Amino acid sequence: MPHIDLPHGLPGISAGFAFRPETAKPMRDLAHILLHEPSSLTPGERELIATYVSSLNDCYFCQTSHGAAAACHLGGGEIVQQIKSDFQSAPVSAKLKALLAIAGKVQQGGKHVTAADVAAAKSLGATDIEIHDTVLIAAAFCMYNRYVDGLDTVQPRGEGMYAQMGEHLAREGYRTPSTRPPNAG
Numbered sequence: 001m002p003h004i005d006l007p008h009g010l011p012g013i014s015a016g017f018a019f020r021p022e023t024a025k026p027m028r029d030l031a032h033i034l035l036h037e038p039s040s041l042t043p044g045e046r047e048l049i050a051t052y053v054s055s056l057n058d059c060y061f062c063q064t065s066h067g068a069a070a071a072c073h074l075g076g077g078e079i080v081q082q083i084k085s086d087f088q089s090a091p092v093s094a095k096l097k098a099l100l101a102i103a104g105k106v107q108q109g110g111k112h113v114t115a116a117d118v119a120a121a122k123s124l125g126a127t128d129i130e131i132h133d134t135v136l137i138a139a140a141f142c143m144y145n146r147y148v149d150g151l152d153t154v155q156p157r158g159e160g161m162y163a164q165m166g167e168h169l170a171r172e173g174y175r176t177p178s179t180r181p182p183n184a185g
Contacts, residue, residue, distance in 0.1 A: 003152045011156050012061030012148050014179045027144070028174045034137050035069075036173035041130055043170065044073030045096055046137060048083050049103050053138045055084040056107045059145035061155040065178070066141075068166020095124040099134040106138035 006015040017024035035046045047070035054062035063084065071077040082090035087100045098121035105112035113135065121131055148155070161179070168178040 001152065002154065003150075006151065006153065010154075010179055011161065012065065012153050013144060014177060015153050016147055016151055017177070027147075030140055031144070032174035034133060034140060035066075035169075039129075039133060040127060041096075041099075041133065042073065044070050045092075045099075046133070047073060047170075048080070048092070048096070049100060049134055049137045050141050051080055052083050052087060052100055053103050053107050053141040054145050056104060057142060057145040057149075059149055060157075061148050061153065062141065062145050064159075064162045065165045065169065068162045069169040070166075072166050072170035093124075095121065095126050095130075098124050099126060099130065102131065102134050103138035106135050107142060110135075110139070 002015065004019075007018040010018050017028070035050060036043060039046065041049075047066050050066040051063050051070055054066060067077065067080040067084070070080050070083075074080075079090060079092070083092070083100070088097060090097075092100075098117075102113055102117050102121060105114075105117060118131055121134075126134075165178040168176075172178075
């Protein structure tokens with residue numbers, strides 16, 4: 001049961017966004033820029049970073065919805081599970097592994113990221129903007145995760161809803177809702 005009277009029938013962050021649309025817009029815009037707009041990291045890679053941080057934060061809604069978006073971009077969910085359980089053995093580039101290591105340190109606290117972490121990522125081909133965006137994705141998802149869990153939003157366990165959300169997020173991005181309240185168009 002949510003801690004405040006959130007709109008009924010909306011899961012996770014969607015309920016918070018519907019409750020306070022004026023804060024939802026900049027939060028949606030940030031997610032859209034970080035995860036959907038063109039970048040040297042693919043949308044699938046960026047969604048994996050969001051999923052990984054959300055799994056470290058144990059936010060079921062975010063790790064499942066962004067994992068579903070990553071699966072849409074990458075052609076399947078197996079890699080998502082590998083990233084969440086042991087990204088070092090996942091079949092992704094060494095550069096992405098270095099960026100995931102940075103994201104994991106940001107999740108613990110920004111001061112955990114060291115010059116050596118950044119140098120390692122750069123030695124594997126990471127650019128300054130990729131490092132910047134990794135840190136910002138990780139920091140933003142700590143905020144999004146805490147928003148979802150701090151309000152104790154409803155987080156259904158049915159995979160079908162998340163698959164539909166993932167398809168919407170992968171195709172449309174973040175500026176429009178991926179879930180709608182019951183009886184809404």
